[in-house]
Amino acid sequence: MGIPQPAFYMFKCEQSAPPGMPKPSCVSQQNPESQQLFQYLSQKLMQEGIMGTVQPIRTGCMNRCSSGPVMLVEPGHTMYTALTKEKIDKIISEHIIGGNVVEEFVIDPELWDEPISPTDMKKQMGM
Ligand code: FES
Secondary structure (H helix, E strand, O other), X not given: OOOOOOOEEEEEEOOEOOOOOOOOOOEEOOEHHHHOXXXXXXXXXXXXXXXXXXXXXXXXXXXXXXHOOOEEEEOOOEEEOOOOHHHHHHHHHHHHHOOOOOHHHEOOHHHOOXXXXXXXXHHHOOO
């Protein structure tokens, strides 16, 4: 038996805009809780005993900044928005452990429509 791959990856956007930047960012000084969310997520996974089979990953901007703080869960392309510690608790218990996406926290489909395959993208670009 090989080393098991993770069942889930949780990509937490850790981008912070410099102070004074008008553009919103997922980690900001205006939202002190946003600075603690990655650590909170990691601690929670450890407490639950599922760290490793669930891999938290710090990422840069995923281009949905106005919906932040955001986190992408794979597999499934599930994008969660406006994260708080309470939402992380619910996402871990209901989605990661329970197997049901927490629909009420999922991004508006207008902002997260079906992907375009790279093959189709190349065709659209005339390449
Ligand atoms: S800063 Fe997080 S999505 Fe852009």
